[in-house]
Amino acid sequence: MTVNRRTLLRQAVYMVGGAAGLNALAACSEQGVEEGGIPRLSGPGRYFTGVRMTRLKLIVDTIIPDTDTPGAVAAGVHTFIDQMMADWAAPDTREQFDKVIDELDERAVAAHGDRLTRLPQEQRFDIIRDYDLEKLGENSWPYRQFKNLVLVGYYHSQIGATQELQYELIPGELRACLPLSEVGRAWAD
Amino acid sequence: MDFDAIVVGSGMSGGWAAKELCERGLKVLVIERGQHVEHGADYNDMQEVWEVENRGRIPEEELDEHYQVQRGCYALNTANKHLFVKDSDHPYETPEGKPFAWLRGYHLGGRSLLWARHSYRWSEMDFEANKKDGYGVDWPIRYGDLAPWYDHVERFAGITGEKMGLAHLPDGEFQPAMPLNCAESDFKSHIEENYPGRTLIMGRIAHLTQPTQEQQSLGRGSCQYRDLCYRGCSFGAYFSALSATLPAAERTGNLTVVTDAIGHSVVYDPSTGKASGVRVVDYHTKEGRTYTARMVFLCASAIGSALVMLNSTSERFPNGIANRSGALGRHLMDHISGIRAGGIYPGHEDQYYSGKRPGGFYIPRYRNLPGQEEENFVRGFGIQGGIGRMNWSRAGGRPGIGAELKESLRTPGAWRVGLSGFGEMLPDPNNRVSLHPNKVDKWGIPLPVIDCAYGENEMKIVERCKADIVAMLESAGVQNIEVGGDPAPPGYGIHEMGTARMGRDPSTSVLNGWNQAHDVPNLFVTDGACMTSSACQNPSLTYMAVTARAANHAADLLQEGVL
Ligand SMILES: Cc1cc2nc3c(=O)[nH]c(=O)nc-3n(C[C@H](O)[C@H](O)[C@H](O)COP(=O)(O)OP(=O)(O)OC[C@H]3O[C@@H](n4cnc5c(N)ncnc54)[C@H](O)[C@@H]3O)c2cc1C
Numbered sequence: 225m226t227v228n229r230r231t232l233l234r235q236a237v238y239m240v241g242g243a244a245g246l247n248a249l250a251a252c253s254e255q256g257v258e259e260g261g262i263p264r265l266s267g268p269g270r271y272f273t274g275v276r277m278t279r280l281k282l283i284v285d286t287i288i289p290d291t292d293t294p295g296a297v298a299a300g301v302h303t304f305i306d307q308m309m310a311d312w313a314a315p316d317t318r319e320q321f322d323k324v325i326d327e328l329d330e331r332a333v334a335a336h337g338d339r340l341t342r343l344p345q346e347q348r349f350d351i352i353r354d355y356d357l358e359k360l361g362e363n364s365w366p367y368r369q370f371k372n373l374v375l376v377g378y379y380h381s382q383i384g385a386t387q388e389l390q391y392e393l394i395p396g397e398l399r400a401c402l403p404l405s406e407v408g409r410a411w412a413d
Numbered sequence: 414m415d416f417d418a419i420v421v422g423s424g425m426s427g428g429w430a431a432k433e434l435c436e437r438g439l440k441v442l443v444i445e446r447g448q449h450v451e452h453g454a455d456y457n458d459m460q461e462v463w464e465v466e467n468r469g470r471i472p473e474e475e476l477d478e479h480y481q482v483q484r485g486c487y488a489l490n491t492a493n494k495h496l497f498v499k500d501s502d503h504p505y506e507t508p509e510g511k512p513f514a515w516l517r518g519y520h521l522g523g524r525s526l527l528w529a530r531h532s533y534r535w536s537e538m539d540f541e542a543n544k545k546d547g548y549g550v551d552w553p554i555r556y557g558d559l560a561p562w563y564d565h566v567e568r569f570a571g572i573t574g575e576k577m578g579l580a581h582l583p584d585g586e587f588q589p590a591m592p593l594n595c596a597e598s599d600f601k602s603h604i605e606e607n608y609p610g611r612t613l614i615m616g617r618i619a620h621l622t623q624p625t626q627e628q629q630s631l632g633r634g635s636c637q638y639r640d641l642c643y644r645g646c647s648f649g650a651y652f653s654a655l656s657a658t659l660p661a662a663e664r665t666g667n668l669t670v671v672t673d674a675i676g677h678s679v680v681y682d683p684s685t686g687k688a689s690g691v692r693v694v695d696y697h698t699k700e701g702r703t704y705t706a707r708m709v710f711l712c713a714s715a716i717g718s719a720l721v722m723l724n725s726t727s728e729r730f731p732n733g734i735a736n737r738s739g740a741l742g743r744h745l746m747d748h749i750s751g752i753r754a755g756g757i758y759p760g761h762e763d764q765y766y767s768g769k770r771p772g773g774f775y776i777p778r779y780r781n782l783p784g785q786e787e788e789n790f791v792r793g794f795g796i797q798g799g800i801g802r803m804n805w806s807r808a809g810g811r812p813g814i815g816a817e818l819k820e821s822l823r824t825p826g827a828w829r830v831g832l833s834g835f836g837e838m839l840p841d842p843n844n845r846v847s848l849h850p851n852k853v854d855k856w857g858i859p860l861p862v863i864d865c866a867y868g869e870n871e872m873k874i875v876e877r878c879k880a881d882i883v884a885m886l887e888s889a890g891v892q893n894i895e896v897g898g899d900p901a902p903p904g905y906g907i908h909e910m911g912t913a914r915m916g917r918d919p920s921t922s923v924l925n926g927w928n929q930a931h932d933v934p935n936l937f938v939t940d941g942a943c944m945t946s947s948a949c950q951n952p953s954l955t956y957m958a959v960t961a962r963a964a965n966h967a968a969d970l971l972q973e974g975v976l
């Protein structure tokens with residue numbers, strides 16, 4: 225397959241979302257504050273810039289928060305997604321992830337005049353909830369990819385699999401038909 | 414002579430040829446084109462789910478560059494990509510608009526490390542089919558010829574299953590069957606009530622549930638219900654050449670294996686009228702060398718063996734060894750696959766399971782059976798399927814975030830049923846593999862050209878099968894039924910066969926009823942290439958049985974001094 229055809233194919237598969245330019249607002253306005261125990265400034269990841277790492281961390285924390293079990297940040301989902309950008313994603317996929325992260329920030333600016341990372345928890349939750357509803361309603365491929373990675377990152381992490389759900393590498397036996405109450409929580413895998 | 418026998422290919426069939434010949438006392442050389450794989454050490458089955466590289470996802474650019482075809486195989490992931498070929502290293506051509514997915518792995522053990530382990534006998538109906546309806550040539554063997562060999566290979570390999578007494582899906586030597594889950598048992602009773610004559614059985618799969626002494630002596634143990642089989646199994650709980658046949662061959666002291674040796678051609682000796690050995694090209698140095706033996710078994714997979722034969726030209730056989738008939742490379746068949754539908758299986762919210770069963774259920778063929786009214790197509794199809802509760806991944810496409818999302822995913826989702834038909838393909842001389850007239854691979858061997866398409870009968874089978882699947886789902890009250898589109902192109906069934914078919918007549922077939930080339934008595938071909946028709950059952954068990962039978966026959970001939 226030639227490079228051109230490959231690029232075209234890739235676009236046919238992935239270029240589903242609308243266009244949204246990168247926000248030109250200065251990134252430095254997001255630096256250096258602590259909020260809810262999450263430092264506003266993350267160092268740059270292996271792929272993401274420090275600014276996007278900070279946003280990503282808050283986004284995954286909002287999608288899967290700490291409850292009576294640790295949530296996405298404790299499970300390192302943001303680091304996992306960053307690592308997947310570096311080791312798995314092709315350039316166009318990386319751009320789409322950047323865009324999802326930036327669009328959420330743009331929504332925050334449009335709705336509240338402030339960066340996503342500086343909104344109070346509830347406002348941030350509403351922005352992400354509405355975006356999630358809208359994008360999945362449109363069946364947006366980039367966002368589905370994003371949400372899938374958040375879910376895989378969490379439920380196939382050690383915390384997600386063993387503390388939030390149940391997991392056994394070697395079950396050893398099969399009990400094919402059981403009352404759910406005897407099993408308890410869902411299997412992670 | 415270097416060896417009594419050379420076996421080309423170390424996979425499902427080659428492992429059996431090696432074992433049987435070694436156990437009969439022959440000095441055997443196995444030639445494998447791929448790399449050595451160490452049972453256990455080269456599997457990633459002990460990695461926790463969070464330890465698997467990229468959680469299983471192969472980098473997108475790597476897929477584009479190296480796995481254009483193999484990426485179409487559901488089993489491919491980071492934990493087993495060393496068990497698949499890189500398409501970039503092993504190209505082949507297909508005519509424009511006629512895709513064929515040649516899904517394969519080149520390594521010790523071949524695709525016996527990757528298979529889904531469904532193992533079904535063929536029946537008398539299948540061996541009689543060609544003769545009865547006139548498509549293809551008559552099989553030179555019947556069920557009775559193979560039955561004792563099915564017993565033999567099942568006993569050794571270990572197949573779990575339930576005896577059902579079905580004439581068209583004969584029972585075998587089974588280890589205790591794995592159970593259906595709650596929803597599947599319910600579905601079974603719906604199908605059997607609503608459709609008299611149809612039955613749903615737990616898949617007969619090549620796993621140990623009660624290992625025999627022989628199996629234990631090979632280091633094989635019981636299935637641990639992990640469903641990680643596509644990574645290889647350190648417990649040796651499913652049948653593969655690495656867990657079973659090659660170790661059995663090895664312990665006779667009669668086995669020699671060379672890996673990284675690409676079978677180039679069979680050497681024909683005009684003075685004896687026999688094969689005298691095999692020419693190989695070294696994977697690394699690209700240098701050629703020849704091994705000699707008293708007989709040659711080709712087990713390089715249906716397409717692979719046909720290619721070696723087509724590339725074995727001599728004055729007597731200018732179009733490929735033993736190809737007087739011109740049938741070599743033709744009549745390529747697969748199973749029609751990708752005939753799919755599924756939906757939400759209602760109820761059973763308070764039921765679940767524990768342990769991961771490594772296989773689903775099977776609805777054996779129920780149309781065009783002997784004595785039944787004939788359909789508007791010949792032959793038939795079987796259906797594989799499974800029902801399980803959806804896990805957290807169901808949230809990927811559904812709105813919802815936060816504590817509520819997390820809470821809801823603690824409970825397993827609704828039960829989801831999926832059915833997938835496998836249809837019989839007729840032998841058609843136009844479906845063929847050939848050698849490219851001038852393009853060669855890295856090792857100077859002509860590129861394969863695969864030209865294969867479904868015909869009219871196949872499309873009628875697809876239509877009927879799809880309609881049946883949907884009707885069965887509806888009759889069981891399945892909701893939100895989603896129906897797949899066109900069937901997958903040929904190849905995706907991963908059951909290639911037919912390219913050096915057996916037959917009674919040397920002018921229309923390549924092999925006789927003992928898998929022996931009509932025209933080269935010490936050349937045997939026992940992989941899928943030998944198949945005269947395709948039936949609709951997964952074929953590997955039948956390759957095993959014909960291989961064991963042929964190997965023992967060849968050993969007899971050697972003993973009698975005929976070879
Ligand atoms: C994902 C998957 C699921 C499957 N599920 C099932 C199933 O449920 N049931 C079933 O019956 N079948 C199933 N199959 C098919 C099954 O794997 C094959 O039918 C079987 O492995 C074929 O056996 P074989 O010996 O002909 O070829 P293989 O097992 O492929 O072995 C051929 C060997 O020959 C070597 N070779 C090829 N060319 C040369 C050469 N020129 N020189 C030297 N060596 C060579 C290859 O490297 C390979 O090791 C499945 C396959 C896959 C990939």
Ligand code: SF4
Pocket residue numbers: 458620635636637638639640641642643645646647648649650651769770771
């Ligand atoms: S499910 Fe059974 S056969 Fe498969 S990997 Fe696990 S133990 Fe091995």
